[in-house]
Amino acid sequence: MPHDSSPTTTTTKTTSTEAYISKFLPDPKRVAIVGCPFSGGQPKPGVDKGPIHLVEAGLPDQLRELGWEVTFDGHHQFEEISTLDDPPIGILKNPRQVSKVCEAVAKTVEGHAKDGQLPLTLGGDHSLAMGTISGTLSQYPNACVVWIDAHADINTASTTESGNIHGMPVSFLLGLDATIPEFAWVKPKLTTDRIVYIGLRDVDAGEKRILRENGIKAFSMHEVDKYGIGKVVEMALDHVNPKRDLPIHLSFDVDALDPTVAPSTGTPVRGGLTFREGHYICEAIYETGCLVALDLMEVNPSLADAEAVKQTVAVGCSLVRSALGETLL
Ligand SMILES: NC(=[NH2+])NCCC[C@H](N)C(=O)O
Ligand SMILES: [Mn+2]
Ligand SMILES: [Mn+2]
Numbered sequence: 001m002p003h004d005s006s007p008t009t010t011t012t013k014t015t016s017t018e019a020y021i022s023k024f025l026p027d028p029k030r031v032a033i034v035g036c037p038f039s040g041g042q043p044k045p046g047v048d049k050g051p052i053h054l055v056e057a058g059l060p061d062q063l064r065e066l067g068w069e070v071t072f073d074g075h076h077q078f079e080e081i082s083t084l085d086d087p088p089i090g091i092l093k094n095p096r097q098v099s100k101v102c103e104a105v106a107k108t109v110e111g112h113a114k115d116g117q118l119p120l121t122l123g124g125d126h127s128l129a130m131g132t133i134s135g136t137l138s139q140y141p142n143a144c145v146v147w148i149d150a151h152a153d154i155n156t157a158s159t160t161e162s163g164n165i166h167g168m169p170v171s172f173l174l175g176l177d178a179t180i181p182e183f184a185w186v187k188p189k190l191t192t193d194r195i196v197y198i199g200l201r202d203v204d205a206g207e208k209r210i211l212r213e214n215g216i217k218a219f220s221m222h223e224v225d226k227y228g229i230g231k232v233v234e235m236a237l238d239h240v241n242p243k244r245d246l247p248i249h250l251s252f253d254v255d256a257l258d259p260t261v262a263p264s265t266g267t268p269v270r271g272g273l274t275f276r277e278g279h280y281i282c283e284a285i286y287e288t289g290c291l292v293a294l295d296l297m298e299v300n301p302s303l304a305d306a307e308a309v310k311q312t313v314a315v316g317c318s319l320v321r322s323a324l325g326e327t328l329l
Contacts, residue, residue, distance in 0.1 A: 023289045024140070024247050025118055031068045031324065032112035033060060034121040034132075035075035038101050040094040041127025041166035044266045046302025051075055051122035053301045053313045054320075059122075062317060066325050071117070076105065089180060091163035098165045099182050102131035106185075109135025113293065120320065123297035125266070126153055129251045130169040130186055136293040137189040140247040143292060144240035145173075145195040148281055149253040150269040152200055152207045152218065159206030166298075167204075170195065176210065192216050194246075196236040198281060199224070199256035202269040221271055229277040233284045247292040250285050250323060252278075254298050254316055264304040264312035275315065282322035294323050 022029060035051035052075065060070045081097045089095045105121065109132050112119040121132045126149070136143050147153070147170065154170040155161075156177035171177055174195075175188020197218035203211070211218055217239045219232045227235070241248060255265045258272035273281075285291050299316045301309045318326075 021289050022291075023245070024292050026116045029068050030117045031063055031070055032115075032117040032119050033070065033072040034105065034108055034112070034119055035072070036101075036105060036121055036124035036128050037075050038078060038124040038128060040097045040101065041125040042164045042266055043093070044300060044303065047123065047125050047266055047298060047300040049301045050124060050299035050316075053309070054122050054296070054299060054316055057313050057317050059317045059320060062321055063324055066321060068324060076108065078104065088163065089182060090157050091160065092157060092165060092180075093163045095165065095180070095182050098127050098130075099185070102128060102134070103185050105131030106134040106138070109293065110138040113139035118291065118324075119293050120324075121293075121295045121297075123295065123299070125166040126251075126253050126297045127165040127169050128297065129153070129295055130172050132293060132295050133169075133173050133190065133249055133251065134186060136247070136249045140292055141189065143194070143247040143249050145190060145249045145251060146236065146240065146281075146285060147195060147197045147251050147253075148199050148256045148273075148278070149197065149251075150199060150202050150255045150272055151253070151267065152197060152203045152211060153253075154207050154210050154216075155204060156206075156210070159204065159210065161204060161206075171210070174214070176214075194240055196240045198232060198236055199273050201271050202267075221273075224273065224277065229273075229280050230284075233281055237284075237288065241288070241290065244288050244290060246290060248285060248288065248290040249293040249295075250282070250291060251295040252282070252297065252319060252323075254296065254312065254319075257315065262299075262312045262315050263308040264300055264302075265298045266300050266303065267298075278315075278319055279322045282319050283327070286323050286325050291323060294320065296320055
Protein backbone atom coordinates (compact mmCIF):
# COMPACT_ATOMS: atom_id res chain seq x y z
CA MET A 1 0.00 0.00 0.00
CA PRO A 2 1.70 3.25 -1.07
CA HIS A 3 1.73 6.13 1.37
CA ASP A 4 3.15 9.66 1.38
CA SER A 5 6.88 10.09 1.19
CA SER A 6 7.92 6.47 1.09
CA PRO A 7 8.67 5.63 -2.51
CA THR A 8 9.07 1.88 -2.18
CA THR A 9 8.88 -0.62 0.60
CA THR A 10 12.28 -2.09 -0.20
CA THR A 11 14.16 1.20 -0.03
CA THR A 12 12.59 2.06 3.31
CA LYS A 13 13.30 -1.30 4.87
CA THR A 14 16.91 -1.54 3.80
CA THR A 15 17.93 1.96 4.83
CA SER A 16 16.31 1.91 8.22
CA THR A 17 17.49 -1.56 9.23
CA GLU A 18 21.07 -0.70 8.36
CA ALA A 19 21.03 2.70 10.03
CA TYR A 20 19.41 1.63 13.28
CA ILE A 21 21.51 1.64 16.40
CA SER A 22 19.55 2.20 19.61
CA LYS A 23 21.50 3.13 22.69
CA PHE A 24 18.80 1.72 24.96
CA LEU A 25 16.59 -0.81 23.17
CA PRO A 26 17.66 -4.39 22.53
CA ASP A 27 17.70 -5.95 19.08
CA PRO A 28 15.46 -6.86 17.37
CA LYS A 29 13.69 -3.54 17.71
CA ARG A 30 10.16 -3.90 18.98
CA VAL A 31 7.40 -1.31 19.22
CA ALA A 32 4.23 -1.70 21.29
CA ILE A 33 1.31 0.37 20.04
CA VAL A 34 -0.84 1.69 22.88
CA GLY A 35 -4.07 2.98 21.33
CA CYS A 36 -5.79 5.40 23.70
CA PRO A 37 -9.27 6.35 22.53
CA PHE A 38 -9.70 8.98 25.22
CA SER A 39 -11.09 12.52 25.03
CA GLY A 40 -11.78 13.46 28.66
CA GLY A 41 -8.97 16.00 28.90
CA GLN A 42 -10.79 18.39 26.57
CA PRO A 43 -14.39 19.05 25.50
CA LYS A 44 -14.48 18.21 21.76
CA PRO A 45 -15.78 14.76 20.93
CA GLY A 46 -13.93 12.77 18.29
CA VAL A 47 -10.33 12.86 19.49
CA ASP A 48 -11.01 9.42 20.97
CA LYS A 49 -11.34 8.17 17.36
CA GLY A 50 -7.82 9.35 16.50
CA PRO A 51 -6.01 6.12 17.38
CA ILE A 52 -8.62 4.04 15.58
CA HIS A 53 -8.08 5.99 12.35
CA LEU A 54 -4.28 5.85 12.68
CA VAL A 55 -4.33 2.08 13.07
CA GLU A 56 -6.90 1.62 10.30
CA ALA A 57 -4.71 3.71 8.00
CA GLY A 58 -2.18 0.91 8.28
CA LEU A 59 0.32 2.26 10.79
CA PRO A 60 1.20 -1.18 12.29
CA ASP A 61 2.12 -2.59 8.87
CA GLN A 62 4.00 0.57 7.92
CA LEU A 63 6.19 0.09 10.99
CA ARG A 64 6.71 -3.60 10.16
CA GLU A 65 7.91 -2.48 6.73
CA LEU A 66 10.50 -0.36 8.54
CA GLY A 67 11.81 -3.50 10.22
CA TRP A 68 10.09 -3.23 13.60
CA GLU A 69 8.37 -6.08 15.39
CA VAL A 70 4.99 -4.56 16.16
CA THR A 71 2.61 -5.57 18.91
CA PHE A 72 -0.85 -4.10 19.01
CA ASP A 73 -3.35 -5.84 21.26
CA GLY A 74 -6.33 -3.64 20.45
CA HIS A 75 -7.12 -0.23 21.84
CA HIS A 76 -7.02 0.46 25.55
CA GLN A 77 -10.33 -0.21 27.27
CA PHE A 78 -11.07 2.43 29.87
CA GLU A 79 -13.35 2.17 32.84
CA GLU A 80 -16.08 4.76 32.42
CA ILE A 81 -16.81 7.09 35.30
CA SER A 82 -20.18 8.75 34.91
CA THR A 83 -20.10 12.54 34.95
CA LEU A 84 -22.35 12.41 38.01
CA ASP A 85 -19.56 10.71 39.93
CA ASP A 86 -16.95 13.06 38.52
CA PRO A 87 -17.89 16.65 39.33
CA PRO A 88 -15.30 19.35 38.58
CA ILE A 89 -12.52 19.97 41.09
CA GLY A 90 -12.22 23.74 41.07
CA ILE A 91 -12.76 24.24 37.34
CA LEU A 92 -10.92 21.05 36.29
CA LYS A 93 -13.19 18.94 34.11
CA ASN A 94 -13.48 15.13 34.42
CA PRO A 95 -10.64 15.04 36.92
CA ARG A 96 -11.20 11.52 38.26
CA GLN A 97 -11.70 10.04 34.82
CA VAL A 98 -8.53 11.70 33.45
CA SER A 99 -6.56 10.61 36.49
CA LYS A 100 -7.73 6.97 36.32
CA VAL A 101 -7.12 6.67 32.59
CA CYS A 102 -3.66 8.20 32.83
CA GLU A 103 -2.75 5.96 35.75
CA ALA A 104 -3.70 2.89 33.70
CA VAL A 105 -1.75 4.19 30.68
CA ALA A 106 1.29 4.80 32.89
CA LYS A 107 1.26 1.15 33.97
CA THR A 108 0.88 -0.08 30.40
CA VAL A 109 3.68 2.12 29.06
CA GLU A 110 5.93 1.16 31.97
CA GLY A 111 5.28 -2.53 31.29
CA HIS A 112 6.24 -2.26 27.61
CA ALA A 113 9.33 -0.19 28.44
CA LYS A 114 10.45 -2.73 31.07
CA ASP A 115 10.04 -5.41 28.45
CA GLY A 116 12.49 -3.60 26.15
CA GLN A 117 9.83 -2.37 23.75
CA LEU A 118 9.31 1.17 22.55
CA PRO A 119 5.81 2.23 23.63
CA LEU A 120 4.06 4.23 20.90
CA THR A 121 0.99 5.87 22.41
CA LEU A 122 -1.68 7.09 20.01
CA GLY A 123 -4.09 9.67 21.43
CA GLY A 124 -6.49 10.73 22.30
CA ASP A 125 -5.97 14.07 23.96
CA HIS A 126 -2.67 15.25 25.39
CA SER A 127 -3.65 14.79 29.05
CA LEU A 128 -2.59 11.18 28.35
CA ALA A 129 1.05 12.30 28.42
CA MET A 130 0.74 12.49 32.19
CA GLY A 131 0.47 8.71 31.98
CA THR A 132 2.90 7.99 29.17
CA ILE A 133 5.73 10.09 30.59
CA SER A 134 5.16 8.74 34.11
CA GLY A 135 5.47 5.25 32.63
CA THR A 136 8.67 6.10 30.76
CA LEU A 137 10.25 7.69 33.84
CA SER A 138 9.51 4.58 35.94
CA GLN A 139 11.74 2.56 33.65
CA TYR A 140 14.19 5.33 32.64
CA PRO A 141 14.43 7.77 35.59
CA ASN A 142 16.92 9.99 33.76
CA ALA A 143 14.92 10.25 30.54
CA CYS A 144 14.37 13.67 29.03
CA VAL A 145 11.21 14.88 27.31
CA VAL A 146 11.01 16.63 23.94
CA TRP A 147 7.55 18.19 23.73
CA ILE A 148 6.40 19.31 20.27
CA ASP A 149 3.28 21.45 20.46
CA ALA A 150 1.63 24.78 19.68
CA HIS A 151 0.84 24.85 23.42
CA ALA A 152 2.90 24.45 26.58
CA ASP A 153 0.28 22.29 28.38
CA ILE A 154 1.77 23.46 31.66
CA ASN A 155 -1.21 25.16 33.33
CA THR A 156 -1.78 24.39 37.00
CA ALA A 157 -5.11 24.23 38.80
CA SER A 158 -4.62 27.87 39.71
CA THR A 159 -3.65 29.15 36.24
CA THR A 160 -5.91 27.16 33.88
CA GLU A 161 -8.62 29.29 32.33
CA SER A 162 -10.29 26.42 30.45
CA GLY A 163 -10.25 23.69 33.10
CA ASN A 164 -9.27 21.29 30.28
CA ILE A 165 -6.67 18.93 31.67
CA HIS A 166 -5.00 18.41 28.28
CA GLY A 167 -3.62 21.91 28.87
CA MET A 168 -2.00 20.79 32.15
CA PRO A 169 -0.09 17.48 32.03
CA VAL A 170 3.40 19.00 32.22
CA SER A 171 2.66 20.82 35.47
CA PHE A 172 1.59 17.52 37.04
CA LEU A 173 4.72 15.72 35.84
CA LEU A 174 6.90 18.49 37.27
CA GLY A 175 4.97 18.57 40.54
CA LEU A 176 4.26 22.28 40.18
CA ASP A 177 0.89 21.91 41.85
CA ALA A 178 0.79 18.83 44.01
CA THR A 179 -2.35 19.77 45.86
CA ILE A 180 -5.01 17.62 44.21
CA PRO A 181 -5.39 14.30 46.04
CA GLU A 182 -7.08 12.70 43.01
CA PHE A 183 -3.77 12.98 41.14
CA ALA A 184 -1.54 11.85 44.01
CA TRP A 185 -0.31 8.87 41.97
CA VAL A 186 1.50 11.23 39.55
CA LYS A 187 4.95 11.38 41.10
CA PRO A 188 6.90 14.50 40.17
CA LYS A 189 9.65 12.51 38.50
CA LEU A 190 10.38 15.05 35.79
CA THR A 191 12.69 18.00 36.47
CA THR A 192 12.53 21.39 34.79
CA ASP A 193 15.91 20.90 33.08
CA ARG A 194 14.82 17.61 31.46
CA ILE A 195 12.04 19.00 29.27
CA VAL A 196 12.31 21.16 26.17
CA TYR A 197 9.60 22.51 23.90
CA ILE A 198 9.56 23.17 20.16
CA GLY A 199 6.77 24.82 18.17
CA LEU A 200 5.04 26.95 20.82
CA ARG A 201 2.85 29.83 19.67
CA ASP A 202 -0.25 29.85 21.88
CA VAL A 203 0.92 30.05 25.46
CA ASP A 204 -1.37 31.43 28.19
CA ALA A 205 -0.13 34.32 30.34
CA GLY A 206 0.08 32.10 33.42
CA GLU A 207 2.03 29.51 31.46
CA LYS A 208 4.53 32.12 30.25
CA ARG A 209 5.15 33.03 33.87
CA ILE A 210 5.61 29.36 34.84
CA LEU A 211 8.09 28.80 32.00
CA ARG A 212 10.03 31.92 32.93
CA GLU A 213 10.07 31.37 36.69
CA ASN A 214 11.21 27.77 36.32
CA GLY A 215 13.78 28.47 33.60
CA ILE A 216 12.15 25.92 31.29
CA LYS A 217 13.69 25.91 27.81
CA ALA A 218 11.27 26.52 24.96
CA PHE A 219 11.78 27.17 21.26
CA SER A 220 8.72 28.93 19.93
CA MET A 221 7.93 29.41 16.25
CA HIS A 222 9.89 32.67 16.57
CA GLU A 223 13.10 30.70 17.16
CA VAL A 224 12.19 28.22 14.41
CA ASP A 225 11.90 31.18 12.01
CA LYS A 226 15.07 32.80 13.31
CA TYR A 227 17.46 29.85 13.41
CA GLY A 228 15.85 27.21 11.21
CA ILE A 229 14.63 23.85 12.41
CA GLY A 230 18.03 22.13 12.14
CA LYS A 231 19.68 24.52 14.57
CA VAL A 232 16.64 24.56 16.89
CA VAL A 233 16.62 20.78 17.28
CA GLU A 234 20.36 20.81 17.94
CA MET A 235 19.99 23.53 20.59
CA ALA A 236 17.04 21.73 22.15
CA LEU A 237 18.98 18.48 22.43
CA ASP A 238 22.09 20.31 23.69
CA HIS A 239 19.89 21.60 26.51
CA VAL A 240 18.19 18.37 27.66
CA ASN A 241 20.64 15.79 26.41
CA PRO A 242 24.05 17.44 25.87
CA LYS A 243 26.01 14.20 25.52
CA ARG A 244 23.20 12.39 23.68
CA ASP A 245 23.41 9.67 26.30
CA LEU A 246 20.01 10.04 27.99
CA PRO A 247 16.83 8.27 26.91
CA ILE A 248 14.35 10.50 25.06
CA HIS A 249 10.56 10.51 25.33
CA LEU A 250 9.14 12.39 22.34
CA SER A 251 5.62 13.73 22.89
CA PHE A 252 4.23 15.07 19.63
CA ASP A 253 0.97 17.03 19.59
CA VAL A 254 -0.17 17.12 15.98
CA ASP A 255 -1.34 20.74 16.47
CA ALA A 256 2.35 21.73 16.47
CA LEU A 257 2.03 21.45 12.71
CA ASP A 258 0.43 24.27 10.81
CA PRO A 259 -3.34 23.80 10.39
CA THR A 260 -2.81 23.67 6.61
CA VAL A 261 -0.72 20.53 7.21
CA ALA A 262 -2.75 18.94 10.04
CA PRO A 263 -6.20 20.52 9.94
CA SER A 264 -8.18 17.95 11.93
CA THR A 265 -7.27 18.73 15.53
CA GLY A 266 -9.11 20.31 18.44
CA THR A 267 -7.06 23.45 19.10
CA PRO A 268 -5.44 24.47 15.79
CA VAL A 269 -3.23 27.56 15.81
CA ARG A 270 -1.98 29.22 12.66
CA GLY A 271 1.70 29.85 12.05
CA GLY A 272 2.87 26.31 12.85
CA LEU A 273 5.54 23.88 11.73
CA THR A 274 5.66 22.93 8.07
CA PHE A 275 5.37 19.31 6.97
CA ARG A 276 9.14 19.07 6.63
CA GLU A 277 9.92 20.84 9.91
CA GLY A 278 7.72 18.36 11.78
CA HIS A 279 9.30 15.41 10.05
CA TYR A 280 12.81 16.80 10.49
CA ILE A 281 12.31 16.84 14.26
CA CYS A 282 11.29 13.18 14.23
CA GLU A 283 14.16 12.17 11.94
CA ALA A 284 16.72 14.01 14.06
CA ILE A 285 15.47 12.42 17.28
CA TYR A 286 15.61 8.98 15.69
CA GLU A 287 19.19 9.65 14.58
CA THR A 288 20.28 10.20 18.20
CA GLY A 289 19.59 6.52 18.94
CA CYS A 290 18.09 7.70 22.23
CA LEU A 291 14.36 7.44 21.53
CA VAL A 292 12.65 5.12 24.03
CA ALA A 293 9.01 6.26 23.87
CA LEU A 294 6.80 8.21 21.50
CA ASP A 295 3.37 9.85 21.77
CA LEU A 296 1.29 11.07 18.85
CA MET A 297 -1.61 13.08 20.23
CA GLU A 298 -4.65 15.19 19.38
CA VAL A 299 -5.59 13.75 15.98
CA ASN A 300 -9.36 14.38 15.94
CA PRO A 301 -11.01 12.87 12.86
CA SER A 302 -14.35 14.59 13.54
CA LEU A 303 -13.31 18.18 12.98
CA ALA A 304 -12.81 18.45 9.24
CA ASP A 305 -14.11 17.15 5.91
CA ALA A 306 -13.11 13.67 4.79
CA GLU A 307 -10.14 14.87 2.73
CA ALA A 308 -8.69 16.96 5.57
CA VAL A 309 -9.16 14.07 8.00
CA LYS A 310 -7.32 11.75 5.63
CA GLN A 311 -4.53 14.30 5.33
CA THR A 312 -4.20 14.65 9.11
CA VAL A 313 -4.20 10.91 9.71
CA ALA A 314 -1.64 10.40 6.92
CA VAL A 315 0.66 13.05 8.35
CA GLY A 316 0.32 11.47 11.80
CA CYS A 317 1.39 8.10 10.40
CA SER A 318 4.31 9.60 8.54
CA LEU A 319 5.56 11.51 11.61
CA VAL A 320 5.63 8.22 13.49
CA ARG A 321 7.47 6.50 10.65
CA SER A 322 10.09 9.28 10.61
CA ALA A 323 10.60 8.96 14.37
CA LEU A 324 11.02 5.21 13.92
CA GLY A 325 13.59 5.41 11.20
CA GLU A 326 12.06 6.15 7.83
CA THR A 327 14.58 8.08 5.80
CA LEU A 328 14.23 10.04 2.57
CA LEU A 329 17.11 8.23 0.90
N1 LIG B 1 -3.07 19.63 24.27
C1 LIG B 1 -3.61 20.74 23.83
N2 LIG B 1 -4.05 20.81 22.59
N3 LIG B 1 -3.72 21.76 24.69
C2 LIG B 1 -4.32 23.02 24.43
C3 LIG B 1 -4.35 23.87 25.66
C4 LIG B 1 -4.99 25.20 25.44
C5 LIG B 1 -5.00 26.13 26.64
N4 LIG B 1 -3.68 26.54 27.00
C6 LIG B 1 -5.68 25.46 27.85
O1 LIG B 1 -5.12 25.36 28.91
O2 LIG B 1 -6.80 25.05 27.74
MN1 LIG C 1 -1.42 21.57 21.41
MN1 LIG D 1 -0.61 19.39 23.61
